[in-house]
Every structure is written in C-alpha cells, then in structure tokens.
Amino acid sequence: MNVLVTGGAGFIASHLVDELIALGHAVHVVDNLSTGREENLNPHAVLHRMDIRDDRLADVFREVKPEAVFHHAAQIDVQTSLKQPLLDAEINILGTIAILEQCRDYGVRKLIYASSAAVYGTPDYLGVDEKHPVRPLSFYGISKHTPEHYIQAFAALCGLDYTILRYANVYGIRQDPKGEGGVISIFVDKLLRGERPLIFGNGEQTRDFIYVKDIVRANLAALTQGSGGLYNVSWNEQTSVNRLLDVMCGLSGRDFNPVYGPARPGDIEHSRLDNQAALDGLGWKPVYPLEEGLKETLAYYERLYSRQAM
Structure with a gap:
C-alpha cells in the first residue's frame, strides 16, 4: 500500500514509518524538519522536505497517490501556543485543512489523525472518556480539536474514511528533550548529564x-479498523511527576534531587484517559507498562550519551 506520513521524521511518526516499512508498505514522508530529524527517518522512506502548508503538497499527492495518510505534523508545544497562537493555528488547523483538501482531490481512502488529550481541558472526572466535554485550556488544545470537526465534515461531504486518535502523554526513544520535549525525555537528559531535574x-x-510503541500499534490498527471513530490512546493509569522521577532514578541509579518551580499556565492538575473504546473499536490494548518503557528509553539514551562522550 502507498502510505503518506506527515511529520514522519519526528518522534512518534518516525517509529510509525519504521513499522509501516517493516510491514511492506511504500512510505512517503512530508516533513519540513523544523523539529523532526533526518537521522530519525528510515532509509527506505521517501522524504519530501516541505511544510504541510506548501503549495507543492499537491504535487506529492499527485505523485504518490496514497491510499492512507497518517497526519502527525503539528505544532505540539503548549507554551509555544500561548506565546504564538497565530502560528499554532496556522500549522495545526490550516495545515490539516490543506492535507484534507489533498485527500479529497486525490482519492485517499483513509486519514488517521493524531489528536491530543489536551482537547479535554480540566477533567470533570477520571478516567476521561470520549464523551467527556471538550474544554481546552490552551490554544494548542483548541488547535488540535478544531481539525477533528473538519475531518468529520470532509468525511460526510466527500466520503473520506478516518480514525481520530487522542493521545495521552507519549514518551520513548527519539523524543527530543529540547523545545517540545515531554517530561520523561527532559528528565532522562538531566539525569544522564548529572543535572537536577526541574519540576x-x-x-x-x-x-x-x-509508550511510543503502543501508540504505533494503535495507528497500525486504525489502518483497517475504527472507521469513523474517535479513540483515546492511553495506558489508563495515573502517575505523579514525583513518582515518575523516583522510578527513573531507581532504574538509572541516580539520586532523587529535583528543583521545584512555579506551576505553568495551561497545565492541568490530573489526567487519566479511559481507553475502553480503543480496546473495543480498534482491537488494541497497551502492552508496555511504564517501568518497561522507561527501561528501554533509559537504556537507549545511556548508549547514545556514552557514544557522544567518546
């Protein structure tokens, strides 16, 4: 199958590209490499280096004629969205509309869209299911939710099939601790450099x-299942940031010695996503407990940092 992955040189989508290629699909990637890295990209994938808002996007769809599109390209940092809401909206909303127009014009069978738990805002209850009210606290949450409506409208008007996946807090190998890095990648970087993590x-x-490998498995399931569905992709378990760092310190043999700072605007207090709908609709369930995923992640970065020190 011809498959196109936007943001395919990034943290999550590069793992997806690897698995799609392993399964025998012909994979094309659209990525401007603003946050993605070319070294993340599988050598068997074809890279089209451009922004998803680029006018040349139509040329890629005309050439590739993808049957399925995995849309991961996005502005993903909450704090950036608060400082630059126009940029955030241009990339996440207008960029998605640009992808949808090409899907319509070139007969794409299915779109799988990477959404976010940020759409829910402060939970009324835990675990948050797909029926929970959507009240995003940040512009990022708004810009990830708005495309869901466009996707559903394009589906109704043009017959485009889709699956929307709302991710919990994703972590794992290739996550960049700089810029949009998640808390786990930031903690890994601090611990391996002998610095005190900031909480x-x-x-x-x-x-x-x-764990990112569970995210990839959900995306692969969505290729053939979950038609017209919206699903939380989560472990369905709460872990405090203090507990997280304590486990990481234990696995890495480092001391628990963080620095505490003020809470950040736009951050919620507690989060846990119910994943029952994905279990039922995608035939998917997570298989990597936190400690196992952390072991793999730490081992990878320990090897990487050791090579860099040589």
Whole structure:
C-alpha cells in the first residue's frame, strides 16, 4: 500500500514509518524538519522536505497517490501556543485543512489523525472518556480539536474514511528533550548529564504515560479498523511527576534531587484517559507498562550519551 506520513521524521511518526516499512508498505514522508530529524527517518522512506502548508503538497499527492495518510505534523508545544497562537493555528488547523483538501482531490481512502488529550481541558472526572466535554485550556488544545470537526465534515461531504486518535502523554526513544520535549525525555537528559531535574508545581500532578510503541500499534490498527471513530490512546493509569522521577532514578541509579518551580499556565492538575473504546473499536490494548518503557528509553539514551562522550 502507498502510505503518506506527515511529520514522519519526528518522534512518534518516525517509529510509525519504521513499522509501516517493516510491514511492506511504500512510505512517503512530508516533513519540513523544523523539529523532526533526518537521522530519525528510515532509509527506505521517501522524504519530501516541505511544510504541510506548501503549495507543492499537491504535487506529492499527485505523485504518490496514497491510499492512507497518517497526519502527525503539528505544532505540539503548549507554551509555544500561548506565546504564538497565530502560528499554532496556522500549522495545526490550516495545515490539516490543506492535507484534507489533498485527500479529497486525490482519492485517499483513509486519514488517521493524531489528536491530543489536551482537547479535554480540566477533567470533570477520571478516567476521561470520549464523551467527556471538550474544554481546552490552551490554544494548542483548541488547535488540535478544531481539525477533528473538519475531518468529520470532509468525511460526510466527500466520503473520506478516518480514525481520530487522542493521545495521552507519549514518551520513548527519539523524543527530543529540547523545545517540545515531554517530561520523561527532559528528565532522562538531566539525569544522564548529572543535572537536577526541574519540576513545575509540587510534583503531585498526575499524567497518563503511554509508550511510543503502543501508540504505533494503535495507528497500525486504525489502518483497517475504527472507521469513523474517535479513540483515546492511553495506558489508563495515573502517575505523579514525583513518582515518575523516583522510578527513573531507581532504574538509572541516580539520586532523587529535583528543583521545584512555579506551576505553568495551561497545565492541568490530573489526567487519566479511559481507553475502553480503543480496546473495543480498534482491537488494541497497551502492552508496555511504564517501568518497561522507561527501561528501554533509559537504556537507549545511556548508549547514545556514552557514544557522544567518546
């Protein structure tokens, strides 16, 4: 199958590209490499180096004629969205519309869209299911939710099939600790450099951490299942930031010695996504407990940092 992956040189989507190629698909990647890295990209993938808002996007769709599109290209940093809301909206909303127009014009069978738990805002209850009210606290949450409506409208008007996946807090190998880095990649970087990690707030805020390999498995399931569906992709478990760092310190043999700073605007206190709909609709369930995913992630970066020190 001809498959196109936007943002395919980034953290999550580069792992997806690897698995698609391993399964025998012909994979094309659209990525401007603003945050993605060319070294992440599988050598068997074809890279089209451009922004998803580029007028040349039509040429890529005309050439590739993809049957399926995995849309991961995005502005993903909450704090950037608060400082630059126009940029955030241009990339996440207008960029997605540009992808949808090409899907319509070139007969794409299915779009799989990477959305976010940020769409829900402060939870009314835990675990948050797909029926929970959508009240995003940040512009990022708004710009990830708005495309869901466009996708559903394009589906109704043009017959485009789709699956929307709302990710919990994703972590794993290739996550960049700089810029949009998640808390785990930032902690890994600090611990391996012998620096004290910074925790915003008191550290008792909780998140639902999901390993990148489980995210990839959900995307692959969505190729053939979950037609017209919207699914949380999560472990369905709460872990406090303090507990997270404690586990990481234990696995890496480092001391638990963080610096605490003020809580950040736009951050919620607690999060846990119910994943029952994905279990039912995608035939998917997570298989990497937090400690196992952390072991793999730490081992990878320990090898990487050791090579860099040589």
